[in-house]
Amino acid sequence: MTTPRSLVFSLMLVLSMIVSACGSGATSVPPTVAATQAPADVPTQPAATEVEGGAAVTEPATQAPAPTEAPTVSGPAQTELIVALGTEISTLDFQRTSGEGLMVGRHLSNHLVFPDENGEIQPDLAERWEIGDDGMTYTFFLRQGVTFHDGTPWNAEALRWNLERALGPDSPPSLAKTWMGAIDYSSVRVIDEYTVELKTFEPFGGFLYSISNIGGGLMMSPASVDQWGDDVGTHPVGTGPYRLLEWIRGERLVLERNPDYWGEPPAFEKITFLPIPEATTRVLMLETGEVDVAVRIPTVEVERLSANPEINIIGVTVIRPYSIMLNTSQPPFDDVRVRQAANYAVDKQAIVDSLFLGQAEILNSPLPPGVPGYSPVGEYPYDLKLAKQLLAEAGYENGADIVIDCPQGRLVLDTEVCSAVGAMLTNAGLRTQTRIFGDYAQFLDSRTADTAAYNGTFFGWATGSLDPDGAFFPTLYSQNVGKRWNFSQYANPTADEQIMRGHSSLDWEDRAEAYLELQKFLWEDAPWLYLYSAKGFTGVRAGIEGVFVRPDEQILLYSARQTAP
Amino acid sequence: MVKYVVRRTAMVLPLLLLVSAASFLLLYLVPGDPATLLAPPDATTEFVEELRLHLGLDDPLHEQYLRYLWGLIRGDLGRSYLTNRSVVEELAPRFLATIELALASLLLSIPIGLVIGIGAAMKRGSLLDAFLMLSSVVGLSMPAFWLGLVLMLVFSLSLGWLPSSGRGDWRNLVLPAMTLSTWSIAIIGRMTRASMLEVLRRDYIRTARAKGLVEWLVLYRHALRNALLPILTVIGLRFGYMLSGAVITETVFAWPGMGRFIVQAIQSRDYPNIRGALMLLAASFLVVNLLVDVLCAAADPRIRSQQ
Numbered sequence: 001m002t003t004p005r006s007l008v009f010s011l012m013l014v015l016s017m018i019v020s021a022c023g024s025g026a027t028s029v030p031p032t033v034a035a036t037q038a039p040a041d042v043p044t045q046p047a048a049t050e051v052e053g054g055a056a057v058t059e060p061a062t063q064a065p066a067p068t069e070a071p072t073v074s075g076p077a078q079t080e081l082i083v084a085l086g087t088e089i090s091t092l093d094f095q096r097t098s099g100e101g102l103m104v105g106r107h108l109s110n111h112l113v114f115p116d117e118n119g120e121i122q123p124d125l126a127e128r129w130e131i132g133d134d135g136m137t138y139t140f141f142l143r144q145g146v147t148f149h150d151g152t153p154w155n156a157e158a159l160r161w162n163l164e165r166a167l168g169p170d171s172p173p174s175l176a177k178t179w180m181g182a183i184d185y186s187s188v189r190v191i192d193e194y195t196v197e198l199k200t201f202e203p204f205g206g207f208l209y210s211i212s213n214i215g216g217g218l219m220m221s222p223a224s225v226d227q228w229g230d231d232v233g234t235h236p237v238g239t240g241p242y243r244l245l246e247w248i249r250g251e252r253l254v255l256e257r258n259p260d261y262w263g264e265p266p267a268f269e270k271i272t273f274l275p276i277p278e279a280t281t282r283v284l285m286l287e288t289g290e291v292d293v294a295v296r297i298p299t300v301e302v303e304r305l306s307a308n309p310e311i312n313i314i315g316v317t318v319i320r321p322y323s324i325m326l327n328t329s330q331p332p333f334d335d336v337r338v339r340q341a342a343n344y345a346v347d348k349q350a351i352v353d354s355l356f357l358g359q360a361e362i363l364n365s366p367l368p369p370g371v372p373g374y375s376p377v378g379e380y381p382y383d384l385k386l387a388k389q390l391l392a393e394a395g396y397e398n399g400a401d402i403v404i405d406c407p408q409g410r411l412v413l414d415t416e417v418c419s420a421v422g423a424m425l426t427n428a429g430l431r432t433q434t435r436i437f438g439d440y441a442q443f444l445d446s447r448t449a450d451t452a453a454y455n456g457t458f459f460g461w462a463t464g465s466l467d468p469d470g471a472f473f474p475t476l477y478s479q480n481v482g483k484r485w486n487f488s489q490y491a492n493p494t495a496d497e498q499i500m501r502g503h504s505s506l507d508w509e510d511r512a513e514a515y516l517e518l519q520k521f522l523w524e525d526a527p528w529l530y531l532y533s534a535k536g537f538t539g540v541r542a543g544i545e546g547v548f549v550r551p552d553e554q555i556l557l558y559s560a561r562q563t564a565p
Numbered sequence: 566m567v568k569y570v571v572r573r574t575a576m577v578l579p580l581l582l583l584v585s586a587a588s589f590l591l592l593y594l595v596p597g598d599p600a601t602l603l604a605p606p607d608a609t610t611e612f613v614e615e616l617r618l619h620l621g622l623d624d625p626l627h628e629q630y631l632r633y634l635w636g637l638i639r640g641d642l643g644r645s646y647l648t649n650r651s652v653v654e655e656l657a658p659r660f661l662a663t664i665e666l667a668l669a670s671l672l673l674s675i676p677i678g679l680v681i682g683i684g685a686a687m688k689r690g691s692l693l694d695a696f697l698m699l700s701s702v703v704g705l706s707m708p709a710f711w712l713g714l715v716l717m718l719v720f721s722l723s724l725g726w727l728p729s730s731g732r733g734d735w736r737n738l739v740l741p742a743m744t745l746s747t748w749s750i751a752i753i754g755r756m757t758r759a760s761m762l763e764v765l766r767r768d769y770i771r772t773a774r775a776k777g778l779v780e781w782l783v784l785y786r787h788a789l790r791n792a793l794l795p796i797l798t799v800i801g802l803r804f805g806y807m808l809s810g811a812v813i814t815e816t817v818f819a820w821p822g823m824g825r826f827i828v829q830a831i832q833s834r835d836y837p838n839i840r841g842a843l844m845l846l847a848a849s850f851l852v853v854n855l856l857v858d859v860l861c862a863a864a865d866p867r868i869r870s871q872q
Binding site for chain 1: 596597598599601602604610612613615616619644645647648649650655658659662714717718721722725728729730731732816817818819821825826829832833834
């Protein structure tokens with residue numbers, strides 16, 4: 001009698017776990033936003049200088065002088081910074097990790113080059129670089145005297161080894177492979193101990209941004225991989241300002257200052273990262289002072305927390321252009337007039353005011369503010385009459401039935417925005433059925449599985465590399481139709497031409513011009529129903545400054561310090 | 566008795582095999598592709614294909630299952646897609662954290678639940694009974710999410726007595742254990758009351774009282790021991806449930822246990838982790854069940870002789 005009972009229980013257990021997890025994707029932490037103003041007094045790195053003749057040469061970085069005196073702080077100085085993250089770090093194998101893992105990784109190691117707080121590429125582990133006349137050959141001159149935490153020297157061989165691990169013939173698919181995929185591995189040449197030459201497959205204007213993306217190109221100690229093999233993700237060894245002290249998965253991850261760091265030594269001796277998935281809990285811990293920094297503060301909490309003198313809330317617009325990506329491959333959105341009608345039919349201001357409490361900006365370009373090359377190119381004011389007129393001109397006097405798909409719990413206020421937009425479109429005659437996807441995996445799958453099944457997708461594509469190419473190429477380039485991220489199935493020769501011009505050119509002036517043309521064209525051609533870019537919020541306890549949050553949601557803490565009281 | 570235990574233990578193995586097959590099949594049927602989720606946002610479609618090949622997801626289902634089963638027999642649950650660490654290594658600390666929380670919660674809820682249930686049964690129909698039973702309904706209906714946050718607000722933010730979340734010393738354990746116990750206290754209390762009332766009606770209780778036994782001895786030796794079976798079963802079920810991880814409590818208190826682990830694994834379609842966790846949960850559920858059956862048999866000779 002007990003046996004069938006056990007069986008039933010076990011099976012029910014299995015079933016319920018799977019079903020419940022599929023049904024409630026909302027428990028996932030929305031990969032939202034966060035950004036802060038660059039602290040004005042963070043030491044700026046030397047700027048790159050332009051050299052004519054098709055080659056850009058960067059001056060050797062003059063080492064910023066190390067602070068000679070400790071900041072004068074009365075009372076007990078705080079030596080540890082405690083940070084509440086939203087997710088658990090899965091691995092610190094720099095070539096395989098993602099999201100907040102990369103953010104932690106950036107404290108443990110360095111890139112060849114890295115953008116400064118204004119988004120301009122600066123030397124990092126490469127002291128300078130030269131680009132050949134063909135626009136495809138890069139020579140990197142490496143910083144000398146740098147060692148990994150385990151004593152392994154940083155040199156040309158270490159760089160070659162890192163490239164081989166990411167791109168070599170036997171390398172498994174990895175994140176680094178994507179970000180460094182522009183490099184032709186067979187062309188990598190070690191010239192001398194501190195010089196490496198490599199070629200890209202094609203001229204690629206966003207190349208340096210791509211390899212300096214926080215999501216790729218962090219250098220690993222070759223010896224550490226020899227030592228740990230598959231477990232190197234638990235024992236990361238880099239060149240960075242901090243090194244790993246302790247990591248109890250799911251509980252805490254502690255970094256300690258690297259005494260031999262080649263750059264400016266960080267102020268805090270330790271940084272502890274705690275995975276706190278529930279946003280309300282993060283807020284509470286910030287209030288009790290259990291943490292110094294909390295990521296992704298919910299918009300509804302911002303006003304209340306701002307009134308607290310113990311807490312500073314830093315919010316900056318994040319580079320996600322939230323839109324309904326309209327499926328241009330089938331009626332009714334194959335007609336530009338219907339796409340424009342949809343843009344006129346939605347009252348963006350109402351969404352910003354009522355759902356975001358004003359903490360969002362209505363888009364005025366397909367590029368979100370904050371990405372280089374952004375330029376406001378137009379607006380679609382709320383105009384129901386014009387929307388209906390455009391629909392009638394396109395032959396939809398009686399409107400049309402459409403399906404709009406929406407992930408749940410993945411983007412800030414996603415389902416709320418979708419129902420609001422759906423109601424407004426219905427009001428204009430585009431009778432909208434909203435399909436909510438609680439499970440992100442299923443959402444992604446259905447984007448490519450049956451593209452005829454939907455007319456629109458709510459999404460906010462994050463420009464991963466801080467380069468405009470990353471905003472347009474994956475989402476609107478014709479060759480990506482039917483693949484991930486071109487959810488509009490958009491293929492337009494005019495757009496293609498400008499996308500490729502910006503993609504291939506190495507001259508920023510030329511690229512900027514291409515992207516301006518592109519923004520104007522895309523605004524008129526409206527492959528998306530342009531909505532807004534929202535602000536993201538990070539909470540920092542009063543008395544701590546220098547926390548820098550990039551507009552791509554990544555937080556850099558190595559310049560953080562206590563303010564003098 | 567020994568024979569009984571051995572026979573019951575032997576039944577666990579085929580059940581685990583069934584669970585392994587069921588979980589494998591279910592994961593196969595669930596939509597969502599691990600490769601799609603594992604691949605970085607900018608990854609090309611070709612990259613995703615390559616990844617799927619690398620993970621062996623394109624192999625025929627029976628091949629994948631046999632490979633998995635062969636690993637299982639050798640005690641190898643595979644490596645997590647996400648972290649590239651062995652699943653056993655991933656699971657062990659999570660399961661320990663969950664056991665810690667479950668035990669703390671049981672330690673809190675068994676005595677309180679028993680006292681409430683016995684008290685209510687003794688004073689049946691009184692104001693106290695009504696109050697206790699009403700409270701238990703409140704306890705049953707209280708959402709863990711809300712209760713956890715309220716406890717945090719009171720004990721961490723306002724009073725500053727206890728840390729609001731995370732795992733550490735006993736102080737970190739108090740609030741999540743309290744949250745998780747509310748439901749158990751209520752259900753144990755109600756079950757104890759019902760079971761006690763059932764027993765207190767019996768003739769042998771009247772006999773015991775009639776022969777002049779003091780009331781607490783009547784309760785302890787005659788009533789409670791006989792009322793114990795359904796209570797044990799409820800506690801066992803509750804314990805089994807808590808071992809599967811209390812997702813909401815763990816999420817609110819950032820407790821690194823099984824519940825959060827499984828939800829995360831399912832969301833990222835980390836098949837090896839999901840399968841490993843399900844096997845572990847099924848096994849622990851079966852073991853708890855077995856223990857309860859054995860305890861019941863120990864408590865009640867009739868069960869032993871029936872077999």
